[in-house]
Amino acid sequence: MRDLTNEILELIRRTSSDLPKDVEERLRAAIEKEAPGSAARGALETIIKNIALSRKNSSPICQDTGTPIFYVKYPAGWSTLQLKKQIRTALADATKKSYMRPNAVDAIYDKNSGNNLGGDDFPYIHFDEVEGDELTIELMLKGGGCENVGAQYSMPDNRLGAGRDLAGVRKVVLDAVHKAQGQGCAPGILGVAIGGDRGSGYVKSKEVLYEKIGVRNPDPKLAALEEQLTGEANQMGIGPMGFGGQTTVIDTKITGLHRLPASYFVTISYMCWAYRRRKMVVKAGGEVVYD
Amino acid sequence: MREVTIPISDAVIRSLKVGEPAALTGVMITGRDTVHKWMIETFIKKTRPPQGDDLQVYEALKPLLDGGVIYHCGPVVSGLDTKQYKFVAAGPTTSIREEPYQADVMKHFNARGVIGKGGMGAKTLKGCQEGPFVYFHAIGGAATFIAQSVTKVLGVYKYDFGVPEAIWVIEVKDFPVVVTMDAHGQSLHEVVEKESGKVLAELLAK
Numbered sequence: 466m467r468d469l470t471n472e473i474l475e476l477i478r479r480t481s482s483d484l485p486k487d488v489e490e491r492l493r494a495a496i497e498k499e500a501p502g503s504a505a506r507g508a509l510e511t512i513i514k515n516i517a518l519s520r521k522n523s524s525p526i527c528q529d530t531g532t533p534i535f536y537v538k539y540p541a542g543w544s545t546l547q548l549k550k551q552i553r554t555a556l557a558d559a560t561k562k563s564y565m566r567p568n569a570v571d572a573i574y575d576k577n578s579g580n581n582l583g584g585d586d587f588p589y590i591h592f593d594e595v596e597g598d599e600l601t602i603e604l605m606l607k608g609g610g611c612e613n614v615g616a617q618y619s620m621p622d623n624r625l626g627a628g629r630d631l632a633g634v635r636k637v638v639l640d641a642v643h644k645a646q647g648q649g650c651a652p653g654i655l656g657v658a659i660g661g662d663r664g665s666g667y668v669k670s671k672e673v674l675y676e677k678i679g680v681r682n683p684d685p686k687l688a689a690l691e692e693q694l695t696g697e698a699n700q701m702g703i704g705p706m707g708f709g710g711q712t713t714v715i716d717t718k719i720t721g722l723h724r725l726p727a728s729y730f731v732t733i734s735y736m737c738w739a740y741r742r743r744k745m746v747v748k749a750g751g752e753v754v755y756d
Numbered sequence: 757m758r759e760v761t762i763p764i765s766d767a768v769i770r771s772l773k774v775g776e777p778a779a780l781t782g783v784m785i786t787g788r789d790t791v792h793k794w795m796i797e798t799f800i801k802k803t804r805p806p807q808g809d810d811l812q813v814y815e816a817l818k819p820l821l822d823g824g825v826i827y828h829c830g831p832v833v834s835g836l837d838t839k840q841y842k843f844v845a846a847g848p849t850t851s852i853r854e855e856p857y858q859a860d861v862m863k864h865f866n867a868r869g870v871i872g873k874g875g876m877g878a879k880t881l882k883g884c885q886e887g888p889f890v891y892f893h894a895i896g897g898a899a900t901f902i903a904q905s906v907t908k909v910l911g912v913y914k915y916d917f918g919v920p921e922a923i924w925v926i927e928v929k930d931f932p933v934v935v936t937m938d939a940h941g942q943s944l945h946e947v948v949e950k951e952s953g954k955v956l957a958e959l960l961a962k
Contacts, residue, residue, distance in 0.1 A: 504775060504934050504944075508895050511932065515901035525845040528832045528899040528920075563844045566832040567919050575790070577918025610850040610874070610896065625960060636960055643956045646949055648850050648874040650896040697959055701952040706896060707874060708934070709948045739897040 466547050472745060472753050473555035473602065474562075477533070479755055480604045480743040481525045481564045484516045487678045488715070488740045492516075495652060495705070495712040505710030512705075512738060523564070527650075527739040530565040531606035533581065533588035534671065538601040545592045552602075556581045556588055598749040603675055604742065611653060611737040614645035617666060620729040629729040631690055634659055634719075635697075641733045642698045642714060647707015650737035654678070655694065655717040658732045660724035666732030673718040674736050675744075682719055691717045705738075759930075763823025764868040769888045772935045774942040778892065779930040780869075783910065784825040785817065788849055790921040791914070792857040800864050813913045813923070820925065821865035825892075828854065828872035830920025832899070833909070841909035843926065845899035848873040851891070859883025875936055875945030884939050891937035893944075905931040 492512055499506035519526040535552055539545065557580040559565045569583030570576065581588065595601075618637040620629045625640055627633035638657055645653070658669035681688035694717040704710020715738070724730070744756045760768060762782025772778065787795075797804040799814055806814070831846040851858075851872030858870060858880045868889045870876075873896040884890060894902060906926050913923040936944040 504777075504936075507777065507934070511895040511898045511901060515895075515898040518904070519845075519900040522900060524900045524903070525832050526899060527897040528830060528845040528847050528903075529849065530832070563832050563834045566830065566845070570918065575917075577920070579918070608897075613850065639956060639959055643952055646874065646945065646952070647896075648852060650873070700959065701955045703948060703952050706893065707945060707948055708893075708936070709944070709951070737897060 466544050467751070468551060469548070469747070470551045470555045470558070472747070473552055474558050476602060476604055476743055476745045476755065477555060477559040478523055478562075478564045480606055480741050481530055481559070482519045482523045483743070484520070484526055484739065485677075485742065488738070489513070489516055491678055491715045492652070492738060495715070498711040499705070503710065504708040505704045505706070508705040508708060525564065525566065526741060527608055527737070528566055529608040529610065530568060531608040531741070532568070532612065533565075534605045534607060535588060535590045536603040536672075536675065537590065537592045538595045539592065540595055540598050540600060543600060548592070549590055552588065552590060553582055600747040601744060603744045605671070605674060606741040607671065608650070608737055608739065611649035611735045614641075614649040615667070615670070615732075615734045616641040616644065617663060617730055617732045620731060631686065634731050635690065635694060637731050638694050638717075638733055639697060639701075641735070642703070643701060645735055646703055649735040650739065651703055651707060652705055652712045652715045652738050654715050654736040654740055655698070656734040656736065657717065657719040659719065659721050661722035661730060661732070662725070662728065663730060665722060666730045667734065669720050669722055670732045670734035673720045674734065674740070675742055676718055678716045680718075684721070687719045687721065691719050762825050762869070764825070765823070766868075766888055769868050769890055770939050772890050772938055773940070774935055774938045774944050776935045778933050778935060780825065780892070780933060781929050781931070782825075783820065783925065783927050784827050784871075785820055786829045786831065786922070786924040786926065787826045788828050788830055788921060789853055790917045791923055792854045792861055794914070795861050795864070796857045800860055816913065817923070818865065821867045824865070824867050825869040825871060826861070826867055828870070831903070831924060833919055833924070836919070841912065843903045843906040843909060846903040846906055847897055847899035848894040850874045851876050855880060859886075862887055862889050871933055875943065881937055881941065881943050881946070884937055885941050888939035890935055890939055892933035893936040894931075894933050902932070905929055
């Protein structure tokens with residue numbers, strides 16, 4: 466089997482230092498909505514300067530290089546054991562090269578491993594065998610500030626008067642955005658999973674964040690709710706960094722899961738503006754393409 | 757843009773108002789979760805006896821923090837093998853986690869400024885008035901940009917806390933911040949939370 470360690474290292478470098486264009490475009494567009502001289506506008510202007518500088522220097526956009534979350538879609542013939550080893554080697558290399566901060570801390574003994582490898586679960590790697598002959602590795606780096614403001618609601622939520630339906634979902638998502646204020650590095654992107662159990666809800670609320678900005682759920686009901694939530698979240702005026710302003714949420718992505726009759730969870734993953742996600746594809750002929 | 761030199765005098769601290777952009781120049785230290793907990797337990801509440809080089813580090817920190825600034829930051833640092841340290845990426849981390857500790861730490865060390873992101877709560881705001889000290893907000897995630905204003909890494913204490921949690925002593929020039937909590941009881945975060953809460957209540961009533 467081919468050794469992809471160097472190609473994965475390049476994927477990590479790009480993810481940490483080169484913000485996707487679709488995100489940058491939305492951040493640029495947000496500048497014009499803020500008043501000249503306002504703290505919100507200043508924040509967005511600094512963010513744009515930082516994006517260009519990180520790209521130029523191959524240095525991390527944010528010093529919190531986050532939890533590395535890998536999704537690997539492999540056709541028959543690849544060894545997940547070997548791919549996992551290569552991902553882990555590449556991640557340790559990336560840490561040495563300062564593309565990544567050493568971010569894996571033993572929760573019991575408070576010890577930083579120093580190389581971003583911790584037990585079997587850090588980094589997080591998800592494997593799926595797929596049809597066809599292309600191997601795809603997607604990487605998301607999700608910082609701790611935004612991870613900490615994620616939320617899960619068990620419906621009904623009596624405090625908010627939120628029931629077990631989409632009207633209730635709307636209420637708890639807006640509540641989560643309000644609670645987050647600027648703590649998650651607004652403007653943010655919301656990943657929402659409706660249903661599932663506590664575990665699968667959080668997994669899926671992150672998985673939807675691999676889609677590009679503006680991609681709507683194919684179900685028109687959910688697509689409409691996505692648009693509505695982005696609009697209403699912005700009405701709250703929390704603004705970039707929580708300084709007060711027009712743009713608090715750039716996009717909302719919702720997915721539905723099957724649930725138990727007894728359970729109705731709404732899970733929200735908040736992604737900061739430093740929405741670092743990249744993809745590499747190994748074509749059938751061996752060519753590696755990055756997106 | 758106000759130019760502020762560290763150490764900062766009480767008069768300058770009292771003259772800073774919420775919403776004011778400032779550029780900081782001088783020497784500051786980084787300190788986040790582990791450092792605040794360690795300071796409180798070892799030197800302030802003294803619930804844990806000093807160990808290893810604790811007292812030595814304490815003596816070194818005292819002059820640095822008198823009139824000084826604590827930066828909530830866990831940087832990406834190059835040159836770890838050679839000890840030719842350089843900050844590669846160094847934006848702020850979320851400050852609210854230090855809410856139980858901040859006011860007491862500032863008071864104990866006579867520190868005048870804290871830099872972070874997301875703002876802090878009522879206990880810290882009260883501490884700002886009593887100190888006096890102010891809360892400076894840096895732009896979250898703007899790590900490469902902010903690292904440019906770190907001109908020199910002067911040293912590191914408590915390296916065994918791990919790179920993000922260690923105490924890095926840094927020299928900065930024109931470090932960009934906005935005052936969001938001042939020494940007069942004003943907090944931008946309190947205002948935004950309240951105003952956005954009113955809109956939320958209207959939206960929930962629909």
